[in-house]
Amino acid sequence: MNGSGIRKAFISAGLLFAKLALAQAPAPLISDPSPDTANPPSMVSLAGVPSHGEQLLGVFYLAAGAGPHPTLVLMHGFPGYEQNLDLAQVIRRAGWNVLAVHYRGSWGVKGAFSYGHAIEDADAEVAFVRDPSNVTKYHIDPNRIVLLGHSMGGYMVASAAAHDPKIAGVIMISAWNIGASFPPDSAGATEIAKAKQSGAESFAAENDVVPLAGCTAESLIDEAYRHRKEWNFDSFAPALASRPVLVLTSNDGLGPADHAFVAALQKAGSTRGTEIHFETDHAYSGQRIALATAVLNWLAKL
Numbered sequence: 001m002n003g004s005g006i007r008k009a010f011i012s013a014g015l016l017f018a019k020l021a022l023a024q025a026p027a028p029l030i031s032d033p034s035p036d037t038a039n040p041p042s043m044v045s046l047a048g049v050p051s052h053g054e055q056l057l058g059v060f061y062l063a064a065g066a067g068p069h070p071t072l073v074l075m076h077g078f079p080g081y082e083q084n085l086d087l088a089q090v091i092r093r094a095g096w097n098v099l100a101v102h103y104r105g106s107w108g109v110k111g112a113f114s115y116g117h118a119i120e121d122a123d124a125e126v127a128f129v130r131d132p133s134n135v136t137k138y139h140i141d142p143n144r145i146v147l148l149g150h151s152m153g154g155y156m157v158a159s160a161a162a163h164d165p166k167i168a169g170v171i172m173i174s175a176w177n178i179g180a181s182f183p184p185d186s187a188g189a190t191e192i193a194k195a196k197q198s199g200a201e202s203f204a205a206e207n208d209v210v211p212l213a214g215c216t217a218e219s220l221i222d223e224a225y226r227h228r229k230e231w232n233f234d235s236f237a238p239a240l241a242s243r244p245v246l247v248l249t250s251n252d253g254l255g256p257a258d259h260a261f262v263a264a265l266q267k268a269g270s271t272r273g274t275e276i277h278f279e280t281d282h283a284y285s286g287q288r289i290a291l292a293t294a295v296l297n298w299l300a301k302l
Contacts, residue, residue, distance in 0.1 A: 051124035058101025067139030077151025112214025
């Protein structure tokens with residue numbers, strides 16, 4: 001089978017999985033777990049996930065039961081208006097701990113926001129759930145840690161998983177391939193400059209930099225452009241090829257880049273990837289239950 005055939009088979013398998021995944025609603029989507037008075041579910045407000053001299057802020061949703069529990073690290077996108085905490089709650093009801101924190105320089109966290117810092121923070125989040133003291137304190141099963149990221153967070157989880165070969169699986173929701181956001185160098189300086197200006201104007205128009213500190217729309221675009229070759233998540237495919245990867249796409253324009261990542265996984269020898277497309281927007285506004293169903297069913301197969 002040629003490369004095109006492999007990719008089509010891979011996508012077809014993903015579409016079949018999508019139909020099966022959405023055929024029945026998982027129990028955590030529609031009902032609470034049985035009460036556990038000895039070890040009830042809880043939420044811990046975190047002000048101490050260390051990353052390069054700062055403390056990341058967020059929440060840790062802890063599952064009911066004595067554990068140890070599989071644990072999912074949820075990384076939001078840029079700048080974090082949509083945090084997907086509905087997914088955190090339903091995944092917790094399925095018996096998982098879920099960690100969700102903000103990057104440096106965002107939403108009140110001290111420090112300066114940058115994509116480079118966010119990459120470091122993603123690794124710091126994984127280090128937090130691997131720390132032996134936290135494994136004991138929060139009843140974490142260190143052999144069952146999964147990363148889930150939306151938009152920019154999709155890049156962050158791919159990067160963090162590539163850096164940690166023990167991550168059990170990766171979920172990328174409308175992942176933004178930062179390095180592939182610009183025209184090729186062959187396009188010429190004028191076209192590249194227009195793309196950078198358009199990107200900065202879009203950030204400003206959407207108020208994307210308002211919750212962020214230590215950066216501007218222009219500085220973020222310049223940073224992404226300078227690192228366009230190294231910040232391409234297709235390069236992570238060889239490191240992720242042996243692990244389960246769920247790639248979810250929508251009608252937001254990021255699908256082609258995510259499809260290219262699927263192809264890169266296949267080229268690297270992956271047989272454990274799933275791709276599902278949703279007819280909705282970047283925030284999955286009209287498909288939240290379907291999104292949660294697909295994620296829950298995929299996690300259950302781990």
